[in-house]
Amino acid sequence: MKYVDEFRRHDLAQKLSRAIHNEVDRGRQYNLMEFCGGHTHAIFRYGVQDLMPDNVRFVHGPGCPVCVLPVGRIDNAIQLAQQHDVILCTYGDLLRVPGSGRKSLLKVKAEGADVRMVYSTQDALKIARDNPGREVVFFAIGFETTTPPTAVAIRQAQAEGLKNFSAFCNHVLTPAAIQNILESPEVREIGSVLIDGFFGPSHVSSVIGSQPYEFFAEEFQRPVVIAGFEPLDVMQSALMLIRQLNEGRHEVENEYTRVVSRDGNRKAKALVAEVFELRRSFEWRGLGLVPYSALRIKSAYAGFDTEKRFEVPAIQASDVKGCECPSILRGVKKPTDCRLFGTVCTPENPMGSCMVSSEGACAAYWTYGRFREAATTAREANA
Amino acid sequence: MPGTSGSAQRAPWRRSAAEMCLAIPAQLVEIDEANDAGTVALGPVRKRVSLALVDDVDIGDFVLIHVGYALNKISPEEAERTLALFGEAELIEEFVGETAGGAAT
Ligand code: SF4
Numbered sequence: 363m364k365y366v367d368e369f370r371r372h373d374l375a376q377k378l379s380r381a382i383h384n385e386v387d388r389g390r391q392y393n394l395m396e397f398c399g400g401h402t403h404a405i406f407r408y409g410v411q412d413l414m415p416d417n418v419r420f421v422h423g424p425g426c427p428v429c430v431l432p433v434g435r436i437d438n439a440i441q442l443a444q445q446h447d448v449i450l451c452t453y454g455d456l457l458r459v460p461g462s463g464r465k466s467l468l469k470v471k472a473e474g475a476d477v478r479m480v481y482s483t484q485d486a487l488k489i490a491r492d493n494p495g496r497e498v499v500f501f502a503i504g505f506e507t508t509t510p511p512t513a514v515a516i517r518q519a520q521a522e523g524l525k526n527f528s529a530f531c532n533h534v535l536t537p538a539a540i541q542n543i544l545e546s547p548e549v550r551e552i553g554s555v556l557i558d559g560f561f562g563p564s565h566v567s568s569v570i571g572s573q574p575y576e577f578f579a580e581e582f583q584r585p586v587v588i589a590g591f592e593p594l595d596v597m598q599s600a601l602m603l604i605r606q607l608n609e610g611r612h613e614v615e616n617e618y619t620r621v622v623s624r625d626g627n628r629k630a631k632a633l634v635a636e637v638f639e640l641r642r643s644f645e646w647r648g649l650g651l652v653p654y655s656a657l658r659i660k661s662a663y664a665g666f667d668t669e670k671r672f673e674v675p676a677i678q679a680s681d682v683k684g685c686e687c688p689s690i691l692r693g694v695k696k697p698t699d700c701r702l703f704g705t706v707c708t709p710e711n712p713m714g715s716c717m718v719s720s721e722g723a724c725a726a727y728w729t730y731g732r733f734r735e736a737a738t739t740a741r742e743a744n745a
Numbered sequence: 746m747p748g749t750s751g752s753a754q755r756a757p758w759r760r761s762a763a764e765m766c767l768a769i770p771a772q773l774v775e776i777d778e779a780n781d782a783g784t785v786a787l788g789p790v791r792k793r794v795s796l797a798l799v800d801d802v803d804i805g806d807f808v809l810i811h812v813g814y815a816l817n818k819i820s821p822e823e824a825e826r827t828l829a830l831f832g833e834a835e836l837i838e839e840f841v842g843e844t845a846g847g848a849a850t
Contacts, residue, residue, distance in 0.1 A: 482795070
């Protein structure tokens with residue numbers, strides 16, 4: 363596959379690995395946070411950590427939209443499907459996320475609620491056209507990459523006069539979350555989470571560009587390298603971060619130039635600005651309430667806003683007891699620190715969102731067998 | 746064939762529906778201007794995508810596909826440049842190897 367295979371070449375990975383080994387300063391630690399679940403996935407799938415020197419450590423961040431959605435919003439979607447008799451359309455991953463009482467959209471679907479998995483917002487529009495007598499709700503979640511397609515659908519619904527389509531908007535913003543992590547007491551005061559630099563998101567940045575990261579690279583004095591999602595992209599970006607840290611620089615650099623520019627995708631940004639506006643604050647699982655970190659639908663498009671058409675109460679719900687997703691999302695704990703990991707909680711029977719999405723840290727640990735290694739080391743240490 | 750819904754046989758498109766943040770590079774092979782849409786090819790798979798989010802794309806361009814939308818054009822020149830960077834790592838390595846007395850294998 364073009365633009366994929368050549369960025370996975372084994373021989374080049376070995377070369378980059380040797381270059382990184384040559385350039386690291388043995389006397390220091392490099393704690394590099396990958397914000398995006400896509401990077402977490404690549405790091406595990408291709409064993410990138412194994413190609414790094416011991417003093418380069420990946421810290422997994424909260425960049426998985428499914429993982430950070432608070433349980434209360436899943437409960438809202440379940441209520442919409444069960445009590446309001448809507449056709450609830452959603453991307454695949456959301457179906458299995460446990461809400462309160464371990465109910466999921468998949469379970470209520472089995473009980474008769476009309477929940478449908480869609481691949482694209484275009485599919486949701488089609489369902490609305492085909493079912494004029496029913497209310498169709500699109501459960502919209504995702505970062506800046508997934509927001510423009512929702513904006514297109516809302517504008518299209520308006521242009522077509524589709525009266526039975528609305529979006530339940532849960533779109534969130536990446537720069538706000540990164541800033542929140544850097545301002546958290548764990549990073550600032552306690553120092554329990556060490557972050558020396560960031561891998562900037564690939565596809566989010568293809569929309570928003572590299573410019574939005576400039577503020578906090580400067581403000582928090584941390585380098586950011588926007589990195590593609592293929593393993594060689596991650597390695598090259600690690601090298602770029604290591605060089606910046608060695609030279610005492612904290613700039614925004616772009617490794618993923620084949621897609622990302624400083625300004626991003628202007629057409630997509632304009633569409634998003636036309637349809638959405640900032641929420642004052644929004645709850646993220648793991649991070650709590652984050653100011654100006656999410657979007658809602660502008661009043662000009664209120665007819666397509668599920669939260670205006672239906673009663674969508676604020677629900678305070680808690681995670682399954684024992685689930686450590688919130689701490690894992692902040693980089694404070696590892697999946698193997700969770701007592702439920704691999705025993706009670708597996709991808710087949712997930713207890714928390716971090717095990718549902720393939721971008722979640724728990725699922726990545728499980729799927730690529732990292733935990734076995736960790737378990738062995740722990741056993742050896744205890745022996 | 747029974748059991749084709751197994752994850753091993755899932756088409757890349759289906760997989761990406763589950764991996765929401767991921768996008769796949771694919772080549773644009775057809776443009777349907779009236780509907781702001783097009784068709785992309787990924788190996789033998791063809792897929793209709795919306796072109797509502799991109800400007801000036803042409804048949805033959807590679808684009809990133811995400812949840813049924815072309816999100817961005819991929820620049821072939823920049824891709825080459827990045828690949829060349831990976832190669833540069835090698836030069837530095839050889840240089841270090843030489844100055845270290847050619848001990849590198
Ligand atoms: S292993 Fe399961 S229960 Fe534990 S933190 Fe991860 S998702 Fe939550």
